[in-house]
Structures are given as structure tokens and as C-alpha cells.
Amino acid sequence: MKIDKAGLDLIKHFEGFVHCPYLDxxxxxxxxxxxxxxxxxxxxxDDDDISEHVASIFLETQVNDVxxxxxxxxxxxxxxxxxxxxxxxxxxxxxxxxxxxxTLLRLINEGELTLxxxxxAQWCHVNGRVSKGLVYRREQERELFLS
Numbered sequence: 001m002k003i004d005k006a007g008l009d010l011i012k013h014f015e016g017f018v019h020c021p022y023l024d025x026x027x028x029x030x031x032x033x034x035x036x037x038x039x040x041x042x043x044x045x046d047d048d049d050i051s052e053h054v055a056s057i058f059l060e061t062q063v064n065d066v067x068x069x070x071x072x073x074x075x076x077x078x079x080x081x082x083x084x085x086x087x088x089x090x091x092x093x094x095x096x097x098x099x100x101x102x103t104l105l106r107l108i109n110e111g112e113l114t115l116x117x118x119x120x121a122q123w124c125h126v127n128g129r130v131s132k133g134l135v136y137r138r139e140q141e142r143e144l145f146l147s
Contacts, residue, residue: 003068007085008060011092014137019049025126033059063092070096076109086145094123117142
């Protein structure tokens with residue numbers, strides 16, 4: 001599967017657009033809609049500004065080349081497009097390692113989709129503290145997953 005418009009829109013909403021390189025909360029150079037790599041290399045703080053159109057292309061490429069592939073690889077049971085999109089958003093935000101080790105994934109693969117959905121809320125901390133923004137993101141991902 002590949003992410004669809006609803007999934008990309010969800011990621012764009014939470015990542016927000018920034019036209020110039022910046023350091024994210026983990027101090028990783030980032031640009032556009034949370035893009036950390038493009039053109040086969042990491043974003044640099046010396047990179048040129050980009051347009052929203054270019055940022056959308058970078059996002060869709062990175063999402064499908066890395067995060068959608070990970071969801072396709074790790075999820076072993078059939079899921080619908082909304083479930084897929086919510087998992088790609090989750091993985092884009094937290095990384096493929098977080099998905100791989102999560103109880104959320106284990107429960108999905110056991111066919112416990114409703115129970116699994118409750119585990120989105122476990123992933124709302126930044127530096128050991130609850131982030132209101134991540135609480136809201138996980139709620140939206142859960143809602144999409146269950147729709």
C-alpha cells in the first residue's frame with residue numbers, strides 16, 4: 001500500500017510547513033513538512049529554502065520510500081487505507097524502530113485492532129514529558145485508524 005491524500009494531509013497538518021532548514025526537537029536538521037532526508041542525503045542547515053510544492057514532493061517521496069515500506073513490512077495482517085495512513089503518520093513522527101518495537105504493532109498483528117488503537121496514546125512524550133501536541137496527534141491518528 002501507499003499513503004493516500006488523507007494520510008499526507010494528516011502529516012502535513014501536524015508537521016507544519018517551514019521553508020528553510022531548522023533543527024527539530026531532537027536537534028536534527030529538518031525542512032518542509034518534517035523532511036530530514038532528500039536526494040539521498042540528510043538535510044543540512046546550509047540548504048536553500050524550498051517552496052510548499054517542493055516540500056510536498058519531498059514528503060511524499062520520503063513517506064513512501066521509507067515509512068510506508070516499513071508499515072507494509074511490519075504489519076502482517078490485512079488493514080484498510082485509513083489504518084495504513086494512521087500507522088504511516090505514527091511512523092513518520094516516531095521512526096521505524098518505534099513501530100517495530102511497539103505493543104501497537106504486536107496487537108495489530110494479533111488481529112486486536114480495537115485494542116491496538118488504544119496504544120497510540122502511549123506515544124505522546126518528548127524528553128520524558130507529555131506533549132499536548134503529541135496527545136492531539138495520537139488522538140487524530142487513533143480516530144483515523146478506527147474509521
